[in-house]
Amino acid sequence: MSNQKDNTExxxxxxxxxxxxxxxxxxxxxxxxxxxxxxxxxxxHYYFRSKEKLFDAIFERIIRMAFPKITQIIFSDIxxxxxxxxxxxxxxxxxxxxxYLPAFILKEINRDASLFINLVKKFGFDPQPVLRVIxxxxxxxxxxxxxxxxxxxxxxxxxxxxxxxxxxxxxxAFGGDEKxxxxxxEERRQVVKEFVIRAIVVSP
Amino acid sequence: MSNQKDNTExxxxxxxxxxxxxxxxxxxxxxxxxxxxxxxxxxxHYYFRSKEKLFDAIFERIIRMAFPKITQIIFSDIxxxxxxxxxxxxxxxxxxxxxYLPAFILKEINRDASLFINLVKKFGFDPQPVLRVIxxxxxxxxxxxxxxxxxxxxxxxxxxxxxxxxxxxxxxAFGGDEKxxxxxxEERRQVVKEFVIRAIVVSP
DNA sequence: ATCTGAATTAACCATTTGGTTAAAGTTTTT
DNA sequence: AAAAACTTTAACCAAATGGTTAATTCAGAT
Numbered sequence: 421m422s423n424q425k426d427n428t429e430x431x432x433x434x435x436x437x438x439x440x441x442x443x444x445x446x447x448x449x450x451x452x453x454x455x456x457x458x459x460x461x462x463x464x465h466y467y468f469r470s471k472e473k474l475f476d477a478i479f480e481r482i483i484r485m486a487f488p489k490i491t492q493i494i495f496s497d498i499x500x501x502x503x504x505x506x507x508x509x510x511x512x513x514x515x516x517x518x519x520y521l522p523a524f525i526l527k528e529i530n531r532d533a534s535l536f537i538n539l540v541k542k543f544g545f546d547p548q549p550v551l552r553v554i555x556x557x558x559x560x561x562x563x564x565x566x567x568x569x570x571x572x573x574x575x576x577x578x579x580x581x582x583x584x585x586x587x588x589x590x591x592x593a594f595g596g597d598e599k600x601x602x603x604x605x606e607e608r609r610q611v612v613k614e615f616v617i618r619a620i621v622v623s624p
Numbered sequence: 625m626s627n628q629k630d631n632t633e634x635x636x637x638x639x640x641x642x643x644x645x646x647x648x649x650x651x652x653x654x655x656x657x658x659x660x661x662x663x664x665x666x667x668x669h670y671y672f673r674s675k676e677k678l679f680d681a682i683f684e685r686i687i688r689m690a691f692p693k694i695t696q697i698i699f700s701d702i703x704x705x706x707x708x709x710x711x712x713x714x715x716x717x718x719x720x721x722x723x724y725l726p727a728f729i730l731k732e733i734n735r736d737a738s739l740f741i742n743l744v745k746k747f748g749f750d751p752q753p754v755l756r757v758i759x760x761x762x763x764x765x766x767x768x769x770x771x772x773x774x775x776x777x778x779x780x781x782x783x784x785x786x787x788x789x790x791x792x793x794x795x796x797a798f799g800g801d802e803k804x805x806x807x808x809x810e811e812r813r814q815v816v817k818e819f820v821i822r823a824i825v826v827s828p
Numbered sequence: 829a830t831c832t833g834a835a836t837t838a839a840c841c842a843t844t845t846g847g848t849t850a851a852a853g854t855t856t857t858t
Numbered sequence: 859a860a861a862a863a864c865t866t867t868a869a870c871c872a873a874a875t876g877g878t879t880a881a882t883t884c885a886g887a888t
Contacts, residue, residue, distance in 0.1 A: 428835080438816050445719065446650035447735065450876060460837050465877060467835095477746060523734040526788050529784065530727040531651065533791035540796060547796055564822065569808060570796050570815045573786055581781035584730050587737035592744060592751055611774045619823035632865080654846060664867050669847060 429456045429467055436478045441524045445475050445531060451608070476535065479528060483539050483612055486521045494550055500557035501621070504575065504612050511579045512609045522584035547572065563620040571620065578612045633671055635661045640682045645728045649679050649735060680739065683732060687743050690725045692718055698754055704761035705825070708779065710818050715783045716813045723809070726788035751776065767824040775824065780814045 435457035439448045450471055468474035483490045514523065528538050540609040554568035561608075582589060582605060594600040639661035643652045652676055656667040672678035709736045720723065733740050758772035767775075786793060786809060798804040 444731075444735070445648065446648065451874090461876090462838085462878080463836060469877095471876065511694075523730065525792075526727065527648075527731045527734065528790070529791050530731065533795065536792060537800075539796050545650055545796070551797075566815060566818075566886085567808075567811070570811070570819075572797070573793060573813075574782055574819055576706075576789075577781045577785035578778055581785040581788075584785075585733070585780075587733050588729075588740060589736065589777060591741050592749070593755075593776070596741075604771075607771070607774070611770060611778075614780055615774075615823045619819045623827065653844085655844090665846090665867060666848080666868085670865075673847095675846065 423547075428457075428459065428463065431459065432464060432467055433478065433481070436474055437481070440475060440478050441482070441520050442529050444524070447477075479535055480539055482524065483536065485513070485518065485545075486525060491549070494553050494608075500553075500562045501617055503553070504616055504620070507617065508575060508579060508613050509609060510581060511576075514611070515579065515583050516609075518604065519583050519586065522580045523586070526584055537586065561622060564622055574619075575612075575616055578615065579608070582608060632661075632663065632667065635663065636678075637682065637685070638666060638672055640678055641685070644682050645724050648728070648731050649675075650754070652679075653774075673803065683739055684727065684743055687740065688723065688747075690729060691749060695753070698757050704757075704766045705821055707757070708820055708824070712779060712783060712817050712820065713813060716816065717778075719787050720809065720813075723787050724788065725786045726789070730788055753790060768826055774792075779816075779820055782819065783812070787813060793814060803820065 432453070436448075436453050439456055441455045443449075443452075444551060448471075449463055451461055453474075453479055457464075464474060468477060488510060490507050490510055493510065496503065498506075508585055526544075550572060551568040554571055558565045558568070559561050586601065586605075589604075590596060590601040594604065636657070640652075640657050643657045643660055647653075647656075652675075654668055655665055657678075659669055661668075668678060674682060681738055692714060694711050694714055697707055697714065700707065702710075729740075754776060755772040758767075762769045762772070763765050790805065790809075792798060793808075794802060794805040798808065
């Protein structure tokens with residue numbers, strides 16, 4: 421019945437994802453999305469009433485993808501250091517698979533934060549449990565004490581930033597050698613883990 | 625003589641900076657810049673022939689501001705740890721004064737890296753000396769060994785990312801409390817330094 | 829076969845946008 | 859003070875852009 425519908429809608433979503441991620445909300449053109457999907461521009465408005473609505477739909481899918489559930493890791497019954505290592509692994513796996521996510525999300529969040537805020541409300545993402553687990557590990561003396569927010573942001577910064585700044589790093593540090601840049605990003609699975617662990621272990 | 629000229633040009637530059645930083649190249653409108661500067665739109669084209677030329681001029685100024693000379697620090701005759709601490713201080717001072725820089729630069733670099741690349745060529749910024757100094761410190765056993773690029777990027781990530789992700793962090797971690805967010809960013813002068821030092825010191 | 833409602837398209841529209849032009853001020857030079 | 863050069867403006871323009879409309883195609887129901 422709605423086989424055709426689903427198919428077209430999926431084509432549109434895929435095309436919109438591609439174009440929006442590359443150009444952002446402001447830079448993307450409805451015609452370009454239509455071309456990418458191999459359909460007429462009017463069909464975009466038939467499925468998604470406006471550019472804004474279309475963008476919202478795509479943005480939600482991307483945010484869903486970019487905020488994976490690390491709950492299992494965080495609440496698992498393992499040593500805190502291992503939790504940190506697994507969280508970093510999980511994040512870097514995701515980023516290596518979708519390296520464009522950070523730049524896109526940062527761009528759009530700085531353009532209009534309300535969309536993101538509504539999504540966070542909508543599927544109730546809450547950092548408190550994570551912060552609590554960090555706090556507890558500090559109380560138990562497993563790691564050095566600091567405001568848990570800082571440790572959380574430090575881990576995210578070390579993981580995410582190099583992807584967001586990729587074109588800059590690629591040129592300045594590796595003379596535009598994309599192979600070297602990719603290798604660099606892959607090395608970070610290990611590097612970030614070691615760096616963070618060294619920074620938080622309590623010296624014997 | 626060219627008092628009027630300088631004045632108008634300066635007004636345009638300031639207005640363009642404001643608008644471009646807030647909206648980016650794609651989101652900014654020439655009319656908005658003209659309004660912000662309190663002049664006619666045609667005057668923008670009289671002083672800067674096109675939107676692109678105007679943007680290039682503003683982008684160059686911003687990049688100039690954002691890449692301060694840390695050469696003095698890096699080549700000074702002090703212990704490596706102190707160099708790191710001073711570099712972080714320098715960067716965070718700059719960022720606390722111009723917190724919008726990271727989001728703007730990341731956005732535009734991911735839109736079109738060539739502009740940035742040309743600027744780097746133009747005023748010959750070269751990371752090799754920095755990397756060399758890091759390498760030397762590792763050779764002397766002052767800090768733990770890793771690819772110097774990783775240490776450099778780690779320091780930059782920890783310093784810059786929280787500013788680029790401000791709207792996200794502000795809402796998710798501090799429920800939109802901008803006072804708390806600002807305090808958090810200011811704390812990082814100390815936090816980042818301690819974190820990095822702990823991560824790189826050679827355990828006794 | 830035909831009817832019906834959804835899917836798709838080509839053509840069109842109003843607005844926005846970057847950019848131009850010609851004329852009117854204003855300052856500097858002679 | 860007149861000429862020359864520079865600065866500023868209002869009005870205009872062509873292209874691009876998001877969006878609409880009316881007509882056509884197509885799939886499934888009767």
